[in-house]
Amino acid sequence: MPGFYEFFAGGGMVRAGLGAGWDCLFANDFDARKGLTYQANWGTGGELTVGDIRALSADALPGHPDLVWGSFPCQDLSLAGHGKGLAGERSGTFYAFWDLVRGLADQGRAPRLVAVENVCGALTSQGGRDFEAMARTFAEAGYRFGALVINADLFTPQSRPRLFVVGIHGDSALPEGLTSPEPLAPFHTPAVIRAVDRLPDDLRDQALWWNLPTPPHRTQVFADLIEEAPDSVAWHTPAETDRLLALMSPVNRAKVQAAQRAGRRMVGGVYRRTRTDAAGKKAQRAEVRFDDVAGCLRTPSGGSSRQTILVIDGRRIRSRLISARETARLMGLPDSYVLPRSYSDAYHLTGDGVVAPVARHLAQHLFEPLVGSAIAAQAAA
Known part of the structure; x- marks a missing residue:
């Protein structure tokens, strides 16, 4: 079973999307209230550490993960933020995240895959310099990388476009069909293409166009998720x-x-x-x-x-x-998912999360083929 780390984990929505076929080796979030929700849904097996990512070191991280995921804070990159970009206090935790990835590599535990998620403003923040800095961080750590914009409205009735950058370690083989020689709709949007085109030559050489299939047509609409007698509002x-x-x-x-x-x-x-x-x-x-x-x-x-x-x-x-439950449904979470009792805490949790079916789509069509092919190659050797 492939293992993963989930940083900026919130209530574990990426874990929900990856599914039971993945083993969570470590999870981290700064917010203690989100941590309580994480434990309410995923148990108290010891994988969750609540605290500042800057206080962590690779020595404290168990095992050898196949995937390290980081949905780092968006406030400094969003259009509604203050424009500080990756130099900001919160979005700058991107670098603390990568310090841990590099620490793992120094110990011979480099993850095969690294995925980060953020708002689409990361493509243009600071005139595109922040995306270039993200790309350079991937490349200098030994990862080829590909950017995608996935709108959750392909999966749930919520308009929620987000940027995903997925990197694969340079030592890993790329199975045929998982990349394209050119960008493809709908996940390589004009904004993604412009951002990649603006990269210096050395970084464009490391860029990949991940080849993801378009999901089946969504039949569920917003009205299908509405409660007649909500208990939170x-x-x-x-x-x-x-x-x-x-x-x-x-x-x-x-x-x-x-x-x-x-x-x-x-x-x-x-x-x-x-x-x-x-x-x-x-x-x-x-x-x-x-x-x-x-x-x-x-x-x-x-x-x-x-x-x-x-x-x-x-x-x-x-x-x-x-209602709180309606927001959870819009994030693709089942009604069995335990939400905070406080309406504000529940809304904060879901509004700050990753839509679970989007994570599942990435896992099914990208992560699992990449991890599976590597495991098969190791077995053959």
Whole structure:
């Protein structure tokens, strides 16, 4: 059974995606509350260490992992952040992560695969210099690397594009068919292609175009995940719903009217945003989407970043905050997954996680073929 480390583990959503065919050798997260959720779902077998990744050393890491995964913090790389990029306090933990990978290599335990995940802003942060720094870190550690942007809406009804960079150690063979000579849609987006094209020649020589199949067409829609009687949030009163509708522009009110004529139950995701009108005045607006997909779950710093839903059945319109269980379903987690009791903690956990079916797709079509071929080659030798 292949083994893995999961850094910035949160509630273990990557572990959920990898599945029972993978053995978690070590997990780490800084947040003690997330650590409690990790243990509630995965047990207390001792693999989880709660604390700052900067305080870890390779000596403390057990075994010889096949895969090391790191979903390092995005705050300094996101469009909503402060633009510090990999030089920032939180996103800069990317380098602490790689210190551990290099420490493993120094001890003869270099993982065959290293995967990192972050927001798509990492492709353009600091004018592309951050992506170049990421690529150089992979290359200087002895890994060829390939970047992909995978939107979770291929798997669950949530718009959540994320950047994944997967590196394979230079000593490992590449089975035929796992790479392409050229970029391929949908995972090599124009932004990925531009970012790779901007790399210096020595780094472009180390870049790979991973060849992943497109998943089957998703049939589940946002409305399928909605609870009628959620236990973490309450339905708004009619007056509260009217106030929400009053915050909508004419275009967004027209979306509501179209949903009322759809002839089926429609669920829309609503975010409140500050917009500037033609006269230069700022006002809060409620913006809704009715494309059967939720907006991207975000780590909430306040009420405006939490997603409100509109549920429309003909002329009847109801509204409320999205429930904790609904956010977990949007992350591809089963209803048996144990969530924190606090709504804020649950939303923070899911909004900061990796969509489990995306991790499963990477495992099935990339990690497992790469690890399996290496194990087979070792057995043959």
